[in-house]
Amino acid sequence: MRIAVVGLGVLGASAARALAHAGASVTVLERSGPLAGTTGTTFAWVNSHSKDPRSYHDLNVAGMEEHSVLARSGNGQPAWFHRTGNLEWAGDEAGAERLARSVARLRDRDYPVDWITPRAARELVPDLRVPEGVRDVAYYPTEGYVLPSLLLARLWGEARDAGAVLRCPAEVVGLTESRDGVRVELADGDEVRADAVVLAAGRWSESVSALAGHRIPMASPDVAGSATVGFLGWTTPVAARVDRVLTTPTLNVRPDGGGRLVVQGLDLDVDADPAKRPSPDGEHARTLLARLAGLVDGTEGARLESLRVGQRSLPADGHPVCGFLGESSRVYAMATHSGITLGPLLGRLAAQEVLGGEPSELLADFRPQRWEGVDPAELPALRPARFAGQQ
Incomplete structure (x- = not known):
């Protein structure tokens, strides 16, 4: 499959790595540069504090373990995860x-x-x-904790080793689905054709998903x-x-x-x-x-x-968004506040789902379809973190 990944933060790099390792032809489209979004400005604490409901807590615990598994598999590489x-x-x-x-x-x-x-x-x-x-x-x-630049180097480096390519700067201005795939329009007038697209646009997820006629409500950054x-x-x-x-x-x-x-x-x-x-x-x-x-x-x-x-990249209800937008299984979106903790795990699970695997039970509560018929303006305002452990 030909897969376009939008964004080269930790989620995009992780998805690109997993997709390329699975044999997909991967093109990453990054508007300004690696680490340009939240991945480059984060406390980068790997944890599962104040992560409710229970399914969100369990997802973060699985994310913590994914870091450990990934760290053990990288012989001779700079230490990016410190447990x-x-x-x-x-x-x-x-x-x-x-x-x-x-x-x-x-x-x-x-x-x-x-x-x-x-x-x-x-x-x-x-x-x-x-x-x-x-x-x-x-x-x-x-x-x-994680050293974000070294984590991104690990993920993106292995994605490149497996054949993934980067186009940067490449600002996405249009996403059009069809029976044959997705046409991705770029600001420079060029376009990319893909069988599916993975959106990993961080705090820009709402505007990027809107290009495909869908909506991921995000709290304003x-x-x-x-x-x-x-x-x-x-x-x-x-x-x-x-x-x-x-x-x-x-x-x-x-x-x-x-x-x-x-x-x-x-x-x-x-x-x-x-x-x-x-x-x-x-x-x-x-x-x-x-x-x-x-x-x-x-x-x-x-x-x-x-x-x-x-x-922060923060969906409007505070919980991750992971899954296909619409019924075509052509556009897959990931957005979460816990990007550092969840990055390697969500990238792997997204690759499995995009390439035709069974849906992950870990992501069952976090599908974008939960927003159907919901007015984000009616949700309670997200409370800022003011005490240790809340962020």
Whole structure:
């Protein structure tokens, strides 16, 4: 089969890899460049926190395991997946109750989580500063983080090895289905003919799906202070021993290679505005760095090399969209907030479904047909993440 994949983020690269490995002739159409969307600006925490309903939780657990399987199969390649665990604690009584409920719910789902002491937490992260008064720390040993550029290099590199080709820049402006396939029109006047198309357009999924006469309702990625936007800071190299994810009341932290850390303060996201580029030396940057110095020894004097406003790919009801649009089985769409956790898994499942395999039960609750007859404007507004574990 000839398959066109629209978008070269983690979902598009994963689908291209799986399709090419299965023998399809794959052409990837990318408007601006790899990592240009959400994949390039993400906290990249691999987890299944606050993922309801149960089917969404189970999908993310399967996504976590897919990362491990993929990582074990890549001999001699740069380490992009670090399953080193996550540490979390609460800052006040309300937070402690919220965390206890979350841990209990996860344990009911057989999700690995343990209560450990602050001393045990510092043995795991020697430079960690746990505030006085914290007695219990939640430890999630199977969680981890991804270095997005290295993951994309792995997925897209193996797709190329199997024969996939990239056209970039290639902006898709038209999608026309017929009995013989799909005609993909490009902004430069050229076109691509394919037997099927996989849409992996991230936060542009609504406008791209509309080209084929369908709709994937997405939360706007441009609304300041909304659930779709948030600050992310990248530090200069620091002399601090941090090898895992930290989700704390004031700051979330993960390593980013080369001694750099990615930092995130969810309460600050109320000020995040995609229309305003934040300064790496401004007020929010200073706040993030002050919090980092209070959390991790050895980070005093660090600076931010970059402070960005991330824009999440978030379907209007908060849940993934995975499946064929319409009845022709010609146009397949993927869109999700959990792109890093789910990317390798969704790419593989999409390839199986597009190439004629049995529908995946893991995706049964996430088909685009759930939007038929639903007015997205009547849905409750998505709540922004403001506490650790919510994002």
